[in-house]
Amino acid sequence: MQKPPLIWLTTLVFAITFLVSVIGVPWYGLTHGFSTTLVVAMIATIGFAGISITAGYHRLWAHKTYDAHWSLRILFALGGALAVQNSALHWSSDHREHHKHVDDNDKDPYSAKRGFWYSHIGWMLREYHASRYSNYDNCKDLQNDPVVMWQHRNYLTLTLLTTFGWPVALGLMVGDIWGAVLLVGFARLVINHHTTFFINSLAHMWGKQTYTDRNTARDNGWLAFLTFGEGYHNYHHIFSADYRNGIRWWHYDPTKWLIRSCSWLGLTSNLKRTNGFQVEKARLEMQFKALRNEGGISCETTMERLQHEYDVLIAKLRQYYQVRKQFLDARAKTIAEQMHMPTLNELQKQVEDLRQAFREHRHQFRELVNASLRKPSEQLN
Structure with a gap:
């Protein structure tokens, strides 16, 4: 069966950022070094972009597990653009299809049954599901959210401003533009990408089926550590309306802690929990x-x-x-x-x-x- 055509822009973005990260970043580190400020900024940027995907794109918009104040939604929209994983509307549409048709090789956008490479990154490199995005029928509720639609209409501009503008501005402040671009721009982006992608791939292959075996999702504490609590994926796939992924007190789920903490400040409300x-x-x-x-x-x-x-x-x-x-x-x-x-x-x-x-x-x-x-x-x- 002939494969769909490559999406060249996406393929080049993934290839270039990866090559620069594994070749350019170590070379610059050995020849010039990275300041402590840049290392801390990289970690903080990883956290902001990552939590915007987990708390914003995933638990707020894709699953509607809680409500959020407009100011918090704007922060998540900016952080989502920084993460470079498409708009919240597009991301949520993909994810809702994944839950609706999990493990169906024809309908699940990133079915793990098609192998690690496909579910991790391959599904984004070709026009496998291009026909689904004419009007985002499965996200009509999100089309009524002005923040979601503002980000969707201005996604490219927001992505360029956050992904390139922030590292350059940081580099000007610390006097090391190339170091900031390489570490906070390229390396940070690759780390954000592949830790998120692990939930589509490894979280359906590695871990325990604690609550259901009707799909391939697994609970994995190591993946939870890398993904701000998203690794309790077996629980999530059977109880996706819950704002928590890690439900035990010892489960590492900073996304849950953030959502709960924000409720004390009046920034989140209507937090949904499974009986x-x-x-x-x-x-x-x-x-x-x-x-x-x-x-x-x-x-x-x-x-x-x-x-x-x-x-x-x-x-x-x-x-x-x-x-x-x-x-x-x-x-x-x-x-x-x-x-x-x-x-x-x-x-x-x-x-x-x-x-x-x-x-x-x-x-x-x-x-x-x-x-x-x-x-x-x-x-x-």
Whole structure:
């Protein structure tokens, strides 16, 4: 099958920036050296451009996981232009198609099933999906956002001003224009590009399928570190409406921290979170599915009992979250109306008891599984 024609401008941009970064930057560093100011500026610029993609392009515009003040949206629009990953409208259109048709080689713009090279960068080098961008039908909501449309109309100008203007201005300030252009211009851009591209490629190939195996997405803490929290990709693909990617307190997700912090300042609002029952249920389902697929339990009676205990566990989890919701609603009403507390205290006690019961049953279930795997034909008959 004949490949579509190359997009020469995109191909040249990727090729030239990469070659300058791997050849020109080391040469200049060895012969002239880079000041500490330029190194710090490069790291800061990587952060600004990267977080504009993750918090702006991805979680704000592509998935609408929260609302943002116009001033924050303008910052993300400028940072997105600095990242040189096309306009927010175009980027979001691609990403929505990816989620809608994930792993479909014909419809997913960067399907990982077509290999690392294609999903990482190859899909952008040829006219694979040119016909989709006549009117951005899947982003009609974004076409009502004046900041998105302003950036889309002026994307080339904004990109030139930020990508070239900022390094040159910095170079004039520190007295090293070539050093600033090479380090903060070229090297920074290549790092921003390929760390972002890792989510399209490596995050569908390397890591754990914690919540679903219905697509190739993986959770990977190393990739989260490189991409401002985007590496918890298996979670994201099943719960894409959540403003968080890393949901545990120990998960490295600075994008989540930024969005949450901005809510305290009134810059973000309507932060969407997935119901805890759905998250825990998906995780338990994957664990139980892995147990069944391992083939370590051959006794039918044992497997039936494990299925029963699993069903009871899910029922307890559901009951806990139902009562927890009643408690949170009652607490909000009590605070708002300054009502008496007895009913609220009873609900709180019920929530605590149900949570403890669920945890105890989960512990027993895990012990049951481990015992069954050790002696599948003896333990539970």
